[in-house]
Amino acid sequence: MTASTNRVEISLEINGRTITQSVPVRMHAADFLRQTLGLTGTHIGCEQGVCGMCTISVDDRVVKSCLLLAVQLDGARVRTVEALSDGDRLSLLQEAFKRHHALQCGFCTPGFLAVAKSLEAWGRVLTRAEIRDEISGVLCRCTGYEGIVRAIEDYLGAVHGMSAQTEVPA
Amino acid sequence: MNFQVTAGVDMPADTDRAIIGRSVPRKEDDRLLRGGGLFADDVTLAHQLEMAVARCPFPHARILRVDTTAAEALPGVVQVLDGRRVAELSEPLTVLRPVPGAPSLPYYALARDRATHEGQPVVSVVAVTRAIAEDALELIEIEYEPIPHVTDMTATLEPDAPVLHPDVLESNLMASNVDRAGEPEAQRDAAHAVLADRFVVNRVAPLPMETRGIVVSWRSGARALDVRSSTQVPHLVRKQLAESLRLDESSIRVVASDVGGAYGLKLGAFPEDILACLHAMLLERPVKWIEDRMEYFRASTHGREAFHDMMIAADKDGRITSIMNEYTTDIGGWNSPFGSSQLSSVTFTGPYRVADAQVKRNVVLTNKTPVGAYRGYGQPEVNFAREVLLDRLARRLNKSPLEMRRLNMLRPEDLPWTTPSRAIYDNGDYLRTLEMAATAVDYERHWAASRKPRGDGRIVGIGLSSFVERTGYASARFLANRGSQFGAHESVTLRVNRSGGVDLYTGVSTFGQGSETAFAQICAQVLGIDYDFVRVHAGDTGASPLNTGAFASRTLIAAAGALKEAAEAIRDKVLVIAAMALEAETDALEIRDMAVCLKADQGRSISFKDIFNRAITGQGIPEGIAPGLEATAHFEPRSASFSFGTAAAVVAVDPATGDFEIERFVMVHDCGVPVNPLLVEGQVRGALVQGLGAALDEELRYDPETGQLMNGSMMDYFAPMASDVPPIELLHTEVPSDVTPFGVRGVGEVGTIPPAAALTNAVCDALVDFGVEISQMPLTPERIWRAIRAGAAS
Ligand code: FES
Numbered sequence: 001m002t003a004s005t006n007r008v009e010i011s012l013e014i015n016g017r018t019i020t021q022s023v024p025v026r027m028h029a030a031d032f033l034r035q036t037l038g039l040t041g042t043h044i045g046c047e048q049g050v051c052g053m054c055t056i057s058v059d060d061r062v063v064k065s066c067l068l069l070a071v072q073l074d075g076a077r078v079r080t081v082e083a084l085s086d087g088d089r090l091s092l093l094q095e096a097f098k099r100h101h102a103l104q105c106g107f108c109t110p111g112f113l114a115v116a117k118s119l120e121a122w123g124r125v126l127t128r129a130e131i132r133d134e135i136s137g138v139l140c141r142c143t144g145y146e147g148i149v150r151a152i153e154d155y156l157g158a159v160h161g162m163s164a165q166t167e168v169p170a
Numbered sequence: 171m172n173f174q175v176t177a178g179v180d181m182p183a184d185t186d187r188a189i190i191g192r193s194v195p196r197k198e199d200d201r202l203l204r205g206g207g208l209f210a211d212d213v214t215l216a217h218q219l220e221m222a223v224a225r226c227p228f229p230h231a232r233i234l235r236v237d238t239t240a241a242e243a244l245p246g247v248v249q250v251l252d253g254r255r256v257a258e259l260s261e262p263l264t265v266l267r268p269v270p271g272a273p274s275l276p277y278y279a280l281a282r283d284r285a286t287h288e289g290q291p292v293v294s295v296v297a298v299t300r301a302i303a304e305d306a307l308e309l310i311e312i313e314y315e316p317i318p319h320v321t322d323m324t325a326t327l328e329p330d331a332p333v334l335h336p337d338v339l340e341s342n343l344m345a346s347n348v349d350r351a352g353e354p355e356a357q358r359d360a361a362h363a364v365l366a367d368r369f370v371v372n373r374v375a376p377l378p379m380e381t382r383g384i385v386v387s388w389r390s391g392a393r394a395l396d397v398r399s400s401t402q403v404p405h406l407v408r409k410q411l412a413e414s415l416r417l418d419e420s421s422i423r424v425v426a427s428d429v430g431g432a433y434g435l436k437l438g439a440f441p442e443d444i445l446a447c448l449h450a451m452l453l454e455r456p457v458k459w460i461e462d463r464m465e466y467f468r469a470s471t472h473g474r475e476a477f478h479d480m481m482i483a484a485d486k487d488g489r490i491t492s493i494m495n496e497y498t499t500d501i502g503g504w505n506s507p508f509g510s511s512q513l514s515s516v517t518f519t520g521p522y523r524v525a526d527a528q529v530k531r532n533v534v535l536t537n538k539t540p541v542g543a544y545r546g547y548g549q550p551e552v553n554f555a556r557e558v559l560l561d562r563l564a565r566r567l568n569k570s571p572l573e574m575r576r577l578n579m580l581r582p583e584d585l586p587w588t589t590p591s592r593a594i595y596d597n598g599d600y601l602r603t604l605e606m607a608a609t610a611v612d613y614e615r616h617w618a619a620s621r622k623p624r625g626d627g628r629i630v631g632i633g634l635s636s637f638v639e640r641t642g643y644a645s646a647r648f649l650a651n652r653g654s655q656f657g658a659h660e661s662v663t664l665r666v667n668r669s670g671g672v673d674l675y676t677g678v679s680t681f682g683q684g685s686e687t688a689f690a691q692i693c694a695q696v697l698g699i700d701y702d703f704v705r706v707h708a709g710d711t712g713a714s715p716l717n718t719g720a721f722a723s724r725t726l727i728a729a730a731g732a733l734k735e736a737a738e739a740i741r742d743k744v745l746v747i748a749a750m751a752l753e754a755e756t757d758a759l760e761i762r763d764m765a766v767c768l769k770a771d772q773g774r775s776i777s778f779k780d781i782f783n784r785a786i787t788g789q790g791i792p793e794g795i796a797p798g799l800e801a802t803a804h805f806e807p808r809s810a811s812f813s814f815g816t817a818a819a820v821v822a823v824d825p826a827t828g829d830f831e832i833e834r835f836v837m838v839h840d841c842g843v844p845v846n847p848l849l850v851e852g853q854v855r856g857a858l859v860q861g862l863g864a865a866l867d868e869e870l871r872y873d874p875e876t877g878q879l880m881n882g883s884m885m886d887y888f889a890p891m892a893s894d895v896p897p898i899e900l901l902h903t904e905v906p907s908d909v910t911p912f913g914v915r916g917v918g919e920v921g922t923i924p925p926a927a928a929l930t931n932a933v934c935d936a937l938v939d940f941g942v943e944i945s946q947m948p949l950t951p952e953r954i955w956r957a958i959r960a961g962a963a964s
């Protein structure tokens with residue numbers, strides 16, 4: 001019979017909420033988030049692990065959710081873009097994106113936010129070249145990346161209490 | 171602030187009231203930053219089915235037999251359509267911007283007997299899930315007979331090439347058009363120096379991160395087709411759907427909420443849109459189709475592919491006396507809604523004073539994915555040919571390319587200028603952008619120095635590239651003469667609400683260009699209302715007045731006028747109501763802080779909210795004044811406006827390998843008065859990086875033997891990543907356009923135009939002692955290395 005009748009039950013913590021859900025074994029994690037949980041902020045652009053539109057945080061690691069099966073989320077702690085803001089208030093990171101015009105169509109934005117958030121763990125402000133390397137797993141066809149790099153630099157500066165050097169194009 | 175305004179710029183002073191010209195935060199951002207955007211695939215309707223499409227795997231094939239029995243028997247499959255059935259149920263797709271002089275090539279949403287490109291839809295399936303629909307595709311038996319194909323643009327014009335549409339055409343030449351002025355041949359024959367070459371422009375993918383998509387439902391009792399589509403032209407999609415589906419437009423509502431990038435690709439109805447609608451109508455169940463990335467590469471539209479045979483003639487001082495350009499664009503297997511690039515003909519003489527010139531456009535068919543609009547639409551292509559040839563000619567004449575441009579550039583006093591193809595450039599200062607770019611990279615000193623390798627063995631080269639960009643259309647009459655199915659205007663409806671705000675309705679959908687923000691700024695400024703109190707409702711044909719849509723960098727120059735007129739109409743009525751309430755004459759009133767007050771006594775005032783409520787209820791308004799407070803305006807600008815500028819690239823080339831580094835990329839650009847400088851910078855940078863991608867790496871390649879796309883996946887097609895982008899410096903000048911409201915010029919596409927020529931010229935400049943000449947994009951190290959070898963051999 002078709003695989004879609006093959007289902008497995010998984011439990012996970014998603015954006016602070018613990019859920020148990022039965023999922024088709026062949027469903028990937030991005031579809032699971034979007035279709036089963038209604039978390040449509042995570043996007044899909046290639047289902048091939050290249051574009052990065054589906055990037056989320058799983059157990060504090062940045063992953064491309066189109067390359068994971070939903071069943072692999074069993075027991076995991078998952079964060080998506082929907083968990084970033086504080087109620088109606090944008091987080092510091094989101095504010096930095098807005099201030100620096102780091103988004104146009106916004107389709108790539110959830111992916112970049114997930115990567116940017118993970119860079120906090122470096123404990124310092126990355127150089128622009130480092131930021132560019134780190135975000136290269138997510139594509140943006142609209143902005144040319146400059147606003148994204150500036151926003152992340154600014155944000156890391158705020159988080160780590162250092163002012164980022166600005167206005168040097170890189 | 172993000173935006174660097176640099177010397178030479180006349181920015182208007184920010185008064186505390188002025189909101190036009192300020193980098194206010196975008197209206198669009200909050201929802202998008204919170205994962206609250208509403209893209210096509212974010213909409214899921216109750217009882218929805220999903221569609222998948224079987225596509226021809228060959229570039230050219232007869233379809234001998236289609237057997238869908240096994241697919242139909244698969245549990246979960248609800249309906250299968252083939253080409254025969256679709257031809258009964260619908261009309262062929264229509265074209266929005268036909269190629270002048272070309273026969274229409276009507277085609278149905280599904281191929282019947284013959285498919286003319288890889289990826290053309292042949293059978294469509296709807297099932298309870300996309301996965302089952304795709305499983306069903308595997309069970310469909312389609313017997314193809316591959317027939318001779320042609321994918322090469324030169325070969326397609328050979329007498330032995332298989333003719334793609336033999337019932338209407340004798341060859342694969344779809345149309346030719348000539349524009350000319352003066353005596354270009356005589357001038358050429360009399361010239362001191364004449365150079366000509368063929369410039370080859372790569373086929374590229376526009377590549378929005380959100381693919382195409384549609385969610386459609388039909389209520390037959392109500393005759394209501396409700397369409398959610400990822401499109402930049404909802405009203406035009408509605409028109410096309412009505413035509414193909416044999417419905418009245420009144421039965422169709424098209425909504426584009428958030429669109430994840432468009433760039434010209436999402437400019438009209440595609441076969442899959444018709445198919446999803448047909449299924450939904452037949453089944454009376456909602457149907458969703460979201461294009462997957464493999465489909466995207468083969469079945470949407472591609473951009474650019476062309477070659478330009480360009481000739482420039484000059485006198486001994488370097489004055490250009492004649493330009494002749496015959497170019498050929500590939501339209502692929504069918505005429506897409508917008509067709510291949512047409513603007514090379516408009517801007518082929520660039521920012522130069524050339525009176526004797528001719529341009530000829532040939533449009534050819536090949537067995538490849540159709541070509542449609544892509545940001546720039548012919549302007550990057552012709553700019554590459556002209557600017558590279560101009561540098562070559564300068565070197566031939568022992569002149570600096572800077573000097574050559576200086577000598578030939580149109581001066582402010584030459585403008586307005588009617589080009590040989592009868593476009594009219596509005597006012598501008600082209601030379602200033604050239605001088606600013608040259609100064610920024612210290613061009614004069616570089617030119618005079620020798621091209622010796624640096625310590626790291628690399629040779630530095632600098633290339634210039636000057637350009638104009640047509641933004642908007644000349645007029646509705648101009649479009650009518652070319653058979654275009656749309657106008658040159660924009661429209662808007664403003665309607666006040668009881669909360670004291672204004673609802674702004676526009677048919678322009680939101681795909682990243684920031685129109686919600688810019689429109690709200692203009693409305694706020696004219697009406698005197700807070701920016702935060704303007705809510706923009708975009709892209710819904712059920713709510714917005716009929717319009718044209720967002721393409722051709724035309725939205726703002728037309729919409730600004732409509733916004734101004736509508737906001738003035740609201741303002742006038744606000745003052746009339748306030749005059750009655752305050753027992754004063756309207757001249758004695760002024761608008762301040764969302765209220766109307768007496769100029770002489772600001773303490774006596776009435777709030778907008780009060781006035782709006784009076785108007786909405788009709789209670790407390792002057793006698794003889796109709797209740798309600800809303801205004802719709804349509805506006806067509808006097809003519810197109812031309813943005814302009816100059817780019818300069820500094821590269822360091824390794825003469826042994828052809829590898830090169832872009833050390834600086836400077837772009838000086840004028841888009842008139844920027845409504846929001848932050849948005850302008852974003853548009854320029856984004857387009858520039860698309861232009862760099864096409865100049866450096868991007869190329870859709872077809873196997874000449876099999877006729878198949880060789881790199882049609884995200885793994886194989888290299889769009890620029892963050893780490894690929896070189897340093898970019900933007901400089902702006904600001905000459906307000908004298909043909910548009912507020913002096914704005916379009917800005918959406920300009921960045922795509924100069925990069926290829928600037929970089930090519932820089933590499934050729936570095937390698938001038940090696941005799942390197944490059945006439946083909948993309949500019950890969952391999953191509954440079956080959957040119958070095960060719961130069962050494964000759
Ligand atoms: S959708 Fe996951 S990487 Fe593209």
Ligand code: FES
Nearest residue numbers: 104105140141142
């Ligand atoms: S903002 Fe459109 S793809 Fe990044």
